[in-house]
Amino acid sequence: MSNLVPPHGGGPLKPLLLAANDRQEALARAATLRQVPLSSRELSDLFMFGMGAYTPLDGFMGEADWRGACVDMKLSNGLFWPIPITLSCARNAADSIALDDEVALTDEEGTIVGILRVTEKYEIDRTLECEHIYRTTDGKHPGVQKVMEQGDINLAGPITVLSEGHYPETYKGLYFRPAETRAMFEKRGWSKVAAFQTRNPMHRSHEHLAKIAIEIGDGVLIHQVLGALKPGDIPADVRVKAIDTLVENYFVEGTAVQAGYPIEMRYAGPREALLHALFRQNFGCSHLVVGRDHAGVGDYYGPFDAHHIFDTLDDDSLVIQPLKIDITFYCQKCDGMATGKTCPHGEEDRLNISGTRLREMFANHETVPAAFSRPEVVKVLQAYYDSLG
Amino acid sequence: MSNLVPPHGGGPLKPLLLAANDRQEALARAATLRQVPLSSRELSDLFMFGMGAYTPLDGFMGEADWRGACVDMKLSNGLFWPIPITLSCARNAADSIALDDEVALTDEEGTIVGILRVTEKYEIDRTLECEHIYRTTDGKHPGVQKVMEQGDINLAGPITVLSEGHYPETYKGLYFRPAETRAMFEKRGWSKVAAFQTRNPMHRSHEHLAKIAIEIGDGVLIHQVLGALKPGDIPADVRVKAIDTLVENYFVEGTAVQAGYPIEMRYAGPREALLHALFRQNFGCSHLVVGRDHAGVGDYYGPFDAHHIFDTLDDDSLVIQPLKIDITFYCQKCDGMATGKTCPHGEEDRLNISGTRLREMFANHETVPAAFSRPEVVKVLQAYYDSLG
Numbered sequence: 001m002s003n004l005v006p007p008h009g010g011g012p013l014k015p016l017l018l019a020a021n022d023r024q025e026a027l028a029r030a031a032t033l034r035q036v037p038l039s040s041r042e043l044s045d046l047f048m049f050g051m052g053a054y055t056p057l058d059g060f061m062g063e064a065d066w067r068g069a070c071v072d073m074k075l076s077n078g079l080f081w082p083i084p085i086t087l088s089c090a091r092n093a094a095d096s097i098a099l100d101d102e103v104a105l106t107d108e109e110g111t112i113v114g115i116l117r118v119t120e121k122y123e124i125d126r127t128l129e130c131e132h133i134y135r136t137t138d139g140k141h142p143g144v145q146k147v148m149e150q151g152d153i154n155l156a157g158p159i160t161v162l163s164e165g166h167y168p169e170t171y172k173g174l175y176f177r178p179a180e181t182r183a184m185f186e187k188r189g190w191s192k193v194a195a196f197q198t199r200n201p202m203h204r205s206h207e208h209l210a211k212i213a214i215e216i217g218d219g220v221l222i223h224q225v226l227g228a229l230k231p232g233d234i235p236a237d238v239r240v241k242a243i244d245t246l247v248e249n250y251f252v253e254g255t256a257v258q259a260g261y262p263i264e265m266r267y268a269g270p271r272e273a274l275l276h277a278l279f280r281q282n283f284g285c286s287h288l289v290v291g292r293d294h295a296g297v298g299d300y301y302g303p304f305d306a307h308h309i310f311d312t313l314d315d316d317s318l319v320i321q322p323l324k325i326d327i328t329f330y331c332q333k334c335d336g337m338a339t340g341k342t343c344p345h346g347e348e349d350r351l352n353i354s355g356t357r358l359r360e361m362f363a364n365h366e367t368v369p370a371a372f373s374r375p376e377v378v379k380v381l382q383a384y385y386d387s388l389g
Numbered sequence: 390m391s392n393l394v395p396p397h398g399g400g401p402l403k404p405l406l407l408a409a410n411d412r413q414e415a416l417a418r419a420a421t422l423r424q425v426p427l428s429s430r431e432l433s434d435l436f437m438f439g440m441g442a443y444t445p446l447d448g449f450m451g452e453a454d455w456r457g458a459c460v461d462m463k464l465s466n467g468l469f470w471p472i473p474i475t476l477s478c479a480r481n482a483a484d485s486i487a488l489d490d491e492v493a494l495t496d497e498e499g500t501i502v503g504i505l506r507v508t509e510k511y512e513i514d515r516t517l518e519c520e521h522i523y524r525t526t527d528g529k530h531p532g533v534q535k536v537m538e539q540g541d542i543n544l545a546g547p548i549t550v551l552s553e554g555h556y557p558e559t560y561k562g563l564y565f566r567p568a569e570t571r572a573m574f575e576k577r578g579w580s581k582v583a584a585f586q587t588r589n590p591m592h593r594s595h596e597h598l599a600k601i602a603i604e605i606g607d608g609v610l611i612h613q614v615l616g617a618l619k620p621g622d623i624p625a626d627v628r629v630k631a632i633d634t635l636v637e638n639y640f641v642e643g644t645a646v647q648a649g650y651p652i653e654m655r656y657a658g659p660r661e662a663l664l665h666a667l668f669r670q671n672f673g674c675s676h677l678v679v680g681r682d683h684a685g686v687g688d689y690y691g692p693f694d695a696h697h698i699f700d701t702l703d704d705d706s707l708v709i710q711p712l713k714i715d716i717t718f719y720c721q722k723c724d725g726m727a728t729g730k731t732c733p734h735g736e737e738d739r740l741n742i743s744g745t746r747l748r749e750m751f752a753n754h755e756t757v758p759a760a761f762s763r764p765e766v767v768k769v770l771q772a773y774y775d776s777l778g
Contacts, residue, residue, distance in 0.1 A: 211731040215601050215714060250723065252733045326602060334639065336725030337758065342600040344641045370724065 003191035004284040005319045007055045009079055013178050015052030016059070016114075017161040026162055030104040030112045034097060036089050036155065037106050038113070041146055043165070044086050044227040044264035046105060046114050050161030051177040052329065053261060053279040060087040060378055062156035063122040070132040073274070073317075080317035082274035083133055083266065086124070086154045087193045094121055094153035105159070109365055112162060119157035133271050134299050141298075143266040167262050171226055174240060176259040179314050181221060182284035184257055190218035194287035195280040197294070199225040199265060201242035201381055203373040205328040207250060208337040209289050213323055221257050221285055222247070222333060227264035232355075234384065236260065242380040249376050259283075269294070269301035270309035273322075277310075281320040290322045303327065329369040359385070393571055393673040394708045396444045398468055401728050402567050402671060403582050403717040404441030405503075406550040409608045415551055419493040419501045423486060425478050425544065426495050427502070430535050432554070433616040433653035434474050435494060435503050439550030440566040442650060442668040451545035452511040459521040462663070462706075469706035471663035472522055472655065475513070476505065477540035482591035483510055486544065494548070501551060508546035523687050532576070532655040532686075556651050560615060562630060570610060571673035573646055578609035582773075583676035583712050584669040586683070588614040588654060590623055590631035590770055592762040594717040596639060597726040602712055610646050610674055611636070616653035623773065625649065631769040638765050648672075650709070650710075653736040658690035659698035662711075670709040679711045692716065719760040748774070 007013050018026055031255050038046060048054050061069065061084050064076040069084040087105075089097075097103060097118055105114040130137045130144045167175045176184070185193050195212035198206060204223075213220045223244060226236050234242075240260070247256050261279075272295035277288045282354055294306035302308075307324040326340035330351040334343050343350070351371050353361070361368050361384040368378045396402050407415055427435060437443050448457065450473050453465040458473040476494075478486075486492060486507055494503040519526045519533045528534055533582040556564045565573070574582050583602035587595060591611075602609045611632060615625050623631075629649070636645050650668075655661050661684035666677040683695035691697075696713040715729035718741055732739070740760050742750070750757050751774040757767045 211727075212601065212604050214731055215728060216605055216712060250733065252730060255730060323605060338600075339604060341641060341644060342603055344639065 002182070002186055004185055004193070005281050005286050007052075007178070007282045008278050008318070009056040011056055013052040013182075014055040014058070015050060015177060015179065016159055017050035017164065026115065026160065028110060030115050030162065032206035033102050033104040033115065035106050035110075035112070036087070036093065036097075036103045036116070037108070037110075038087070038225075039146070039150060040108065041266070042087050043107050043113065044262050045087075046159065046161055046212050047164055047167065047227075048113075048279065049085075049159060051163055051261070052253075053178055053263075054085060055178070055282045057081075057085065059116065059159035060154070060156050061085055062120040063154070065125075065156075066122075066129075066154065070129050073271075073313075076359045078314070080278070080280065082271050082300060083122055083268060084129065087156070088151035088154050091152040094151070094155065095123070096379070097155065103155070107163075107165065113165065114162050115160045116155060117157045117159075118155050120155075122154050123152060124154055133266075133268050135269070138300075141267065141297065141300055143268050146266075160197070165262070167226060167260075171236075171240070172261050174224070174258060174260045175226070178279075178282045178284065181257065181259055185219075185284045188254065190220065191286065192217035193219055193221055193285045194289055195221045195223045195276075195283065197223055197225070197276050197280075198239075198243070198291045199233060199372075201239050202246050203377065203378060204337060204371065206331060207246060207374070208328050208339075209291055209325050210251075210256065212325060213287065213289050214251075216323075217287065219255045219257065220289075221259060221280075221283065222284070223227055223280070224258070224260040225263060225265055226260040227262050234381070238380065238384040242377045245376045246374055250374060265295065267295060267297035267300075269296040270305040273306035274309060274313075274318075275366040277318055277320050277322060281318060287321050288324045289325060291325050293325045315343055330369075391571070391575055393574055393582070394670050394675050396441075396567070396671045397667050397707070398445040400445050402571075403444040404439060404566060404568065405548055405566060406439035406553065412551055413587040415504065415549060416501060419504050419551065422491050422493040422504065424495050424499075424501070425476070425482065425486075425492045425505065426497070426499075427476070428535070428539060429497065429616075430653045430655070431476050432496050432502065434476075435548065435550055435558065436553055436616075436651035437668065438474075438501075438548060439553055442567055442652075442671050444567070444671045446470075446474065448505065448548035449543070449545050450474055451509040452513075452543070454545075455511075455513060455518075455543065459518050462660075462702075469667070469702070471660050471667065472657060473518065475543045476545070477543050480541040483540070483542035483544065486510070492544070495599065496552075502554065503551050504549045505544060506546045506548075507544050511543050511545070511729060512541060513543055518621070521656050522655075523689070524658070525661040527689075530656065530686065530689055532657050535655075547674075548656050554651070556615060556649075560625075560629070561648050563613070563647060563649045564615070564651075567668075567671045567673065570646065570648055572688060574608075574673050577608065577643065580675065581606035582608055582610055582674045583678055584610045584612045584665075584672065585678045586612055586614070586665050586669075587628075587632070590628050590762075590766060591635050592766065593719060593726060593760065595718050596635060596763070597728075598680055598714050599640075599645065601714060602676065602678050603640075605712075606676065608644045608646065609640070609678075610648060610669075610672065612669070612672070613647070613649040614654055616651050621744075623770070627769065627773040631766045634765045634769055635763055639763060654684065656684060656686035656689075658685040659680040659694040662695035663698060663702075663707075666707055666709050666711060670707060674709055676710050676712045678714060679712050681716045719758075
């Protein structure tokens with residue numbers, strides 16, 4: 001009997017990746033099918049389906065589920081789901097696909113990565129999706145932009161995933177599927193596990209968040225986004241190296257599990273925080289650290305909108321719980337790390353370095369204060385910035 | 390509807406203090422009754438009954454409840470209770486008391502503080518009590534010593550409390566009854582409240598524990614023992630002043646409630662940690678911070694016995710949950726406060742000052758490091774030690 005939280009929906013994990021032995025035959029069959037190219041985001045969702053992160057979904061959503069996810073955060077069967085997972089294609093391509101057809105899904109290089117049995121074709125109201133999911137229809141929002149640019153027709157239906165792309169190879173020792181993280185937690189006897197979501201190298205504020213989670217639970221899953229990020233973000237391999245060195249030097253052995261997962265950020269702020277919680281439950285986590293402006297971008301969301309949205313959910317929406325933490329920083333007067341909830345001192349005592357200023361410091365080889373980032377981490381990042389030339 | 394945890398047992402709070410208006414008459418009646426003097430510990434328990442901290446008990450325990458609390462941590466009605474709450478008297482005094490008699494309970498100065506209707510007289514097996522509750526029969530253990538010194542016969546029955554002693558007056562603005570702390574929490578909209586038990590001034594390690602509780606909940610109840618302590622402990626008034634200055638200078642307003650309660654420490658380690666949790670539930674707390682060697686003394690208990698004992702309870706024993714925190718210290722390499730669970734560095738990097746060494750530092754006017762104790766707190770304590778002459 002596992003002491004971990006159950007997968008979302010309460011049933012078993014549903015990884016949609018076909019067993020390796022059966023893949024050859026399926027690929028041969030897929031080669032005969034009409035091809036539908038996936039966008040980068042759709043491909044990342046296919047990989048999420050493949051590993052079981054989107055349990056209990058069987059594939060890309062139909063119209064009723066799309067609308068339910070947008071408007072009520074509920075699928076047509078009543079299950080909580082805060083962001084639609086959909087597949088689009090061009091109208092003329094869709095016209096030549098009949099219901100019940102199987103189509104081959106391909107990545108950006110044309111490689112077949114999955115098969116979709118089309119059970120539904122429908123047009124969506126992009127404005128409705130963006131208003132509900134992104135709280136904006138501003139085309140400058142990177143998530144909105146992708147919705148606006150997607151094909152006119154959504155194809156829905158169950159999928160079979162035939163590939164995990166480059167991930168298992170590129171991120172060996174980091175690319176763990178939900179069944180694997182669950183096994184790791186169980187082996188350690190953990191039941192109270194917080195996920196710490198990151199798409200950045202971990203500075204001291206991030207370390208502080210992760211360590212609060214460790215204090216009150218069995219351990220933390222440092223869970224890195226390996227999918228596409230927005231321009232200017234630190235690439236995954238550098239980030240992995242920076243986090244490795246942090247964990248090695250500043251964490252007690254056996255308190256942190258590192259893993260990466262293939263999602264592409266939508267930057268949907270509060271709604272995405274809910275999706276992050278949902279699939280972390282599939283990974284076996286009982287808590288998700290939700291800090292300031294979780295999954296946000298620009299000024300589209302209030303700094304704690306992603307905290308508040310959890311308070312609006314029905315009790316049975318999720319088993320996983322948010323671990324809401326206020327803005328985090330080093331305070332001179334506190335003589336250590338603190339948050340807005342524990343430090344009564346003023347801005348003048350707090351060390352805040354913006355992303356822009358930090359990049360400038362690296363560009364100029366200025367010393368990044370040890371109170372902001374561990375020297376070992378700074379060294380890794382400096383080498384990366386230097387390599388940009 | 391309150392969002393706070395229910396009182397222990399699930400019913401309403403049961404403060405046994407008689408309403409002020411009815412006290413005059415009851416005292417007059419009590420003056421005609423045979424008197425039974427309370428020991429210091431028994432008096433502190435009477436005050437705990439009075440304020441409702443021992444909800445849902447009606448008075449001092451009879452033999453079945455005494456045995457159940459000792460052996461199974463359960464009253465005869467099945468309710469969880471980890472430490473017997475009993476009243477003893479000398480054998481010859483007991484001989485002259487008949488069942489169903491009312492007796493007047495008096496404090497050390499002979500003042501009447503309550504009335505007991507005697508429903509049972511019984512002898513206890515002190516060895517059994519000490520082995521179960523204190524895990525030792527060593528007479529040097531301060532809790533064991535009190536059991537060994539108590540009268541030969543226990544008197545049991547429902548009590549009416551007629552006085553709260555000097556507490557409400559001496560600790561105005563600090564002496565809050567469970568109904569009052571609950572009202573304070575509700576007024577602030579709190580539901581997740583951790584109690585931080587202390588019988589010491591708060592140094593940085595204690596501040597760190599309290600702040601972890603604040604990070605993950607709505608706020609912390611800094612809850613001071615106002616009853617008798619062991620020789621060498623800092624007196625309550627000095628401690629209150631030291632904690633006041635800490636909270637004023639280092640806590641965000643509105644995140645900490647300070648209160649004191651009249652229990653006398655038993656130093657029963659793990660069993661007392663359970664009692665501390667139980668009555669904190671009555672005060673409205675959802676969590677109790679349990680650090681290293683909670684309620685311990687000397688080397689009688691393993692440093693984390695008070696953590697482990699919570700794991701042995703049935704699920705329905707308590708609603709309140711322990712917030713178990715490892716040993717806490719300042720670490721040079723971490724450059725801040727840390728615990729055994731979050732700091733991977735060695736003893737040589739950690740600042741540890743024993744109680745003995747700390748008293749020596751105050752005696753010699755050495756500088757207590759700011760990494761160990763906040764300068765404002767040190768100032769209060771130095772003044773106290775100086776006043777000892």
